[in-house]
Amino acid sequence: MKLIDKISTYNSPHPFYTFEFFPPRTDQGFENLLPRIVRMSNLNPLAISVTWGAGGNTKDTSLNLAELIQSEYRLDTILHLTCTNMEKGMVDEVLRAAKDNGIENILALRGDPPKGKEEWMPVDTNFQHAIDLVKYIKSHPDFSSSFCIGVAAYPEGHPDHLLDEETELSYLKAKVDAGADFIITQLFYDEDRFIPWYKKVREKGINQPILPGMMPIQTYQSFVRLIKLTGSKIPAEVMSDLDAIKHNDQLVKDYGVQLAVRMIRRITTETDVPGVHFCTLNLEKSVQRVLETLKWIGHSPQIVPNKLIEEPSSEEPLPSGAITPVSAANAATLGLFNIPPSENEAGRGELNKADSWDDFPNGRWGDSKSPAYGVQGPWGNNDAVNQGTISQWGNPKSITDLTTIFLQYLHSEISTTPFSFDPIQPESKLILPHLQKLTERGWWTVGSQPAVNGVDSSDPVVGWGPRTGYVFQKSFVEFFCTEEDARMIERKVAEEGDGWVHYYAANSKGECRSNVPEDGRNAVTWGVFSGQELIQTTIIERQSFLAWKEEAFSIWLDWASFYPPGSAERRLLEGVHNDRWLVNIIHHDFKKEDALWTFIDDA
Secondary structure: OOHHHHHHHOOOOOOEEEEEEOOOOOHHHHHHHHHHHHHHHOOOOOEEEEOOOHHHOOHHHHHHHHHHHHHHOOOOEEEEEEOOOOOOOHHHHHHHHHHHOOOOEEEEEOOOOOOOOOOOOOOOOOOOOHHHHHHHHHHOOOOOOOOEEEEEEOOOOOOOOOOOHHHHHHHHHHHHHOOOOEEEEEEOOOHHHHHHHHHHHHHOOOOOOEEEEEOOOOOHHHHHHHHHHHOOOOOHHHHHHHHHHOOOHHHHHHHHHHHHHHHHHHHHHHOOOOEEEEEOOOOOHHHHHHHHHHOOOOOOOOOOOOOOOOOOOOOOOOOOOOOOOOOHHHHHHHOOOOOOOOOOOOOOHHHHOOOOOOOOOOHHHOOOOOOOOOOOOOOOOOOOOOHHHHHHHOOOOOHHHHHHHHHHHHOOOOOOEOOEOOOOOHHHHOOHHHHHHHHHOOOEEEEEEOOEEEEEOOOOOOOOOOOOEEEEEOEEEEEEEOHHHHHHHHHHHHHHOOOOEEEEEEEOOOOEEEOOOOOOEEEEEEEEEOOOOOEEEEEEEHHHHHHHHHHHHHHHHHHHOOOOOOOHHHHHHHHHHHHOEEEEEEEOOOOOOOHHHHHHHOO
């Protein structure tokens, strides 16, 4: 059913809500997302939206996911569609596939620049802006009556260009006049900015339903990265509140729920927004808790076909009286103790924690089975290579130049590398001499962690999760090196590893070597907390390594693309892409801090 028709006939004492999901990067993540969507459908969303990857890089999986949700599970679906990399005829192909599978809602977006490109350039000149998609669909005889069309709005301004508010509103009005039926806003965290903007939109004569985009804060690091990507303006008090609890993952998650509740209550009181759009990041607990706190969840579950066995959704209760970095008085001020927990059904193992087992992901090495594996920015691109960042790296023309760049990052002389979006973390500084030694050797490190044996979960450097527990880590390091060195590592592991050392090594040509069994999975970060099952947040296994490997080697080409063809810089970076190997080494003896580093030094 078309969303605009559902909105016009919606009858409930509370506003409606929609959920947004993205296609996971692995097959297992995709498979595990489906039962999660089924569980969340029992919260009665008005529709489910499916994102379109930056640069159109998820076209097939986005279509597959949207088609399954719509045709197999009978949930009204909104398919995102962008202009980026849409070659001639591809728009028709996507729209026909959507129509054939009963999808009646499209969110038309311009999209982000393809990876490695600073400026957005159209592939098909007919589709340069979102308005071109709207006009095309509305004028095409096969599609004009088939689709309800949504467009994006930016209450804080578009992150790609600095335009005055009046010009931004004129662009939005043009999209609406071209035929847009509803509007979804970019994420924001300041209702003081949204509410006046909303009133100006209405004064502009735009009467279509507007859905404010909401994303409950999940972790401090992901939130900081999000506001960098979107350019969101964060109120000082919110940043201050988060800074006080940033080392306590559970309190950050709780605060994110409470902040979303506060914002939604105020927005729905002071404006006539009919509903809210939740960006879920393919996680379910926080969104469910927001809806429970608002008392928006009805008692009649949405009926879906019995395609999947529906697993009972259950929540682990929030720890009461937990020791946290903020006092009980401060926590009460922040509103952290008035969030109602869901009931917990004990004794159901994996089934019981299906909604929460991936609540505390740890970077890219989160479990590749997770529906949230490979999370990307909302409507956005996590690309660290752009005109602003390459200025830090200068004009590398030799292997020595590249080694210097990676050493400068380790010494905090530059804040990023193409493989590290953020400045070097305090955890990495614990093993800085070892990383420096490897980098000086020409093994450019792009990922690592120290061994940790039962450190208090409140530790400000390596702690995570609830504060009543202990965390553990196996040491690992990942780097680019020559094929000769990769072969040497392989021989040393075989001869001297004694079962304590696992490795993966791969190149851009598709070769992969490892001593890990095909179905082996190495847990390298886990935690034990009061009243909870063991939580395992970081897994290194073949599928996640290969998924990352593809991205890692593409980064070299993205970087190379910023230099002229035939230049020394471009030849160097393309040569690294073609000839180097990506190696990951894990040492399983987490009781010995130096076990990995001694093993590597002996090499």
